[in-house]
Amino acid sequence: MKMRLELFLLVTAAICAAGKPLSKAEGRNKLLLISFDGFRWDYDQDVDTPNLDQLAVDGVKATYITPPMLTMTSPSHFTTITGRWVEDHEVVHNMMFNTKTNQKVPHKQTLTRSEWWDNGALPLWITAQNQGLKTASFFFPGGGANYSGQAVDRVLVEMPGHLDDNETEWRQNIDTVMSWFTEEDFNLVTLYYGEPDNVGHAKGPDHPDRKAIIRQIDRTIGYLREAIDRHHLTDTLNVIITSDHGMTTVKKRPLVDEIILNKYLNLIKLASFEILDYGGFGILTPRPGKEQEVFDALSNAPNLTVYKKNEMPESFHLGKSKRLPPIVIVADLGFNLNSRFIVYVNKGDHGFHNGEMDMKTIFRAFGPDFKTNFLSEPFDSIHIYPLMCKLLQIEPAPHNGSLAVTEKMLLHSGGSQRAQVSVALLLLLMFAVL
Numbered sequence: 491m492k493m494r495l496e497l498f499l500l501v502t503a504a505i506c507a508a509g510k511p512l513s514k515a516e517g518r519n520k521l522l523l524i525s526f527d528g529f530r531w532d533y534d535q536d537v538d539t540p541n542l543d544q545l546a547v548d549g550v551k552a553t554y555i556t557p558p559m560l561t562m563t564s565p566s567h568f569t570t571i572t573g574r575w576v577e578d579h580e581v582v583h584n585m586m587f588n589t590k591t592n593q594k595v596p597h598k599q600t601l602t603r604s605e606w607w608d609n610g611a612l613p614l615w616i617t618a619q620n621q622g623l624k625t626a627s628f629f630f631p632g633g634g635a636n637y638s639g640q641a642v643d644r645v646l647v648e649m650p651g652h653l654d655d656n657e658t659e660w661r662q663n664i665d666t667v668m669s670w671f672t673e674e675d676f677n678l679v680t681l682y683y684g685e686p687d688n689v690g691h692a693k694g695p696d697h698p699d700r701k702a703i704i705r706q707i708d709r710t711i712g713y714l715r716e717a718i719d720r721h722h723l724t725d726t727l728n729v730i731i732t733s734d735h736g737m738t739t740v741k742k743r744p745l746v747d748e749i750i751l752n753k754y755l756n757l758i759k760l761a762s763f764e765i766l767d768y769g770g771f772g773i774l775t776p777r778p779g780k781e782q783e784v785f786d787a788l789s790n791a792p793n794l795t796v797y798k799k800n801e802m803p804e805s806f807h808l809g810k811s812k813r814l815p816p817i818v819i820v821a822d823l824g825f826n827l828n829s830r831f832i833v834y835v836n837k838g839d840h841g842f843h844n845g846e847m848d849m850k851t852i853f854r855a856f857g858p859d860f861k862t863n864f865l866s867e868p869f870d871s872i873h874i875y876p877l878m879c880k881l882l883q884i885e886p887a888p889h890n891g892s893l894a895v896t897e898k899m900l901l902h903s904g905g906s907q908r909a910q911v912s913v914a915l916l917l918l919l920m921f922a923v924l
């Protein structure tokens with residue numbers, strides 16, 4: 491009897507301990523967000539990718555995800571990391587521009603220009619840091635800027651001319667990130683790779699070199715999983731692998747007549763500012779009084795759709811932007827918007843309508859808080875943000891995503907479920923002994 495009482499007390503104590511809600515610090519896992527730029531949703535379907543295939547078994551895979559309208563690197567990455575539509579975060583192009591001064595800054599040089607990124611929408615790094623977490627950005631677009639004067643704790647910015655496909659460096663970068671987690675206790679790291687975007691542009695999505703880079707990415711994912719094990723992070727690190735947009739083959743002569751916009755309107759006479767010759771997405775400021783003339787001329791041009799900013803479909807979530815010029819042009823899939831002559835040597839491109847299957851991209855996730863063997867319905871990339879906040883157990887900043895869309899892929903709030911299981915086991919044990 492005495493022994494039974496002791497056991498009873500012991501079991502009761504254990505139940506109380508298990509039932510106690512885990513303190514935030516104890517229950518919080520770390521998060522690694524990886525982006526492979528321009529990874530079209532179906533790039534793994536014509537290449538042998540054993541490591542990506544294994545991820546689908548060991549974690550979550552979405553059939554595909556839809557980037558925001560404006561399927562371009564900086565705008566889309568910034569939607570992922572802020573959970574805000576492009577019209578709200580205002581990173582409306584890869585190039586920083588000023589329609590008044592005609593200043594245009596190339597993509598790589600914008601990466602440390604806070605005035606381009608810091609428009610009131612707080613990225614996840616800053617929100618997490620304000621709640622006591624430690625965060626880092628390894629080449630991730632937006633990570634190199636300050637937000638209301640606040641920098642990301644640890645930042646590496648990709649330099650212009652950086653070689654994007656060096657597999658040895660890819661592995662070193664993974665090792666670096668792992669040591670940030672284990673030796674310096676970072677909670678969130680975002681890691682960016684410039685491939686397969688470069689190969690997709692230079693060679694086109696159907697070129698054998700694109701398949702080769704997907705195999706390289708697959709080996710890198712194998713290396714990542716090995717590194718996670720080696721650093722004993724398997725039970726504490728969640729990983730999301732995604733991308734910013736897809737890629738399509740540029741349509742060329744003799745298959746089609748390429749678009750040359752100056753054939754339809756005199757750009758010098760009618761426009762005071764333009765960014766054309768940049769894939770499928772173009773912007774333009776008409777000279778004063780020429781708004782309708784520009785719109786009508788472009789409406790007559792084939793293989794594109796022209797929009798007045800204030801009449802764009804609401805589903806684009808672009809219309810409220812103050813930065814976008816009054817005229818936005820979206821080319822039909824595969825047509826590039828050439829201004830005066832065909833300078834664009836790219837064989838593949840993006841920037842097209844986000845409803846096009848070729849613009850869809852990937853989503854994979856694994857780690858202690860994710861279900862295994864879970865195939866998710868397609869969803870919009872904007873919903874990744876609340877998922878990341880949930881994983882990090884932080885209060886999200888105002889955003890446009892919905893956790894309901896992405897929550898299904900999670901095991902029910904990890905820690906407390908484990909606690910419930912141990913309570914049940916203890917009760918069983920108690921009844922068996924008594």
Ligand SMILES: *[C@@H]1O[C@H](CO)[C@@H](O)[C@H](O)[C@H]1NC(C)=O
Pocket residue numbers: 602603604634635636639640641
């Ligand atoms: C961010 O702010 C720090 C000082 O607070 C400054 O040293 C740094 O240059 C700023 N970085 C950018 C990209 O503006």
Ligand SMILES: *[C@@H]1O[C@H](CO)[C@@H](O)[C@H](O)[C@H]1NC(C)=O
Pocket residue numbers: 653656657658659662
């Ligand atoms: C690739 O990266 C490794 C490690 O950083 C470096 O030693 C090597 O020189 C790089 N190769 C090229 C071709 O740049």
Ligand SMILES: *[C@@H]1O[C@H](CO)[C@@H](O)[C@H](O)[C@H]1NC(C)=O
Pocket residue numbers: 746792793822
């Ligand atoms: C491009 O526009 C021309 C002229 O309107 C049309 O005949 C052609 O079918 C279009 N091409 C594609 C691929 O839509």
Ligand SMILES: *[C@@H]1O[C@H](CO)[C@@H](O)[C@H](O)[C@H]1NC(C)=O
Pocket residue numbers: 574575578807888889890
């Ligand atoms: C997106 O979220 C912001 C911040 O909560 C809000 O101001 C904006 O109206 C939202 N946009 C849409 C289309 O709901």
Ligand SMILES: [Zn+2]
Pocket residue numbers: 527528562563564687734735
């Ligand atoms: Zn990109």
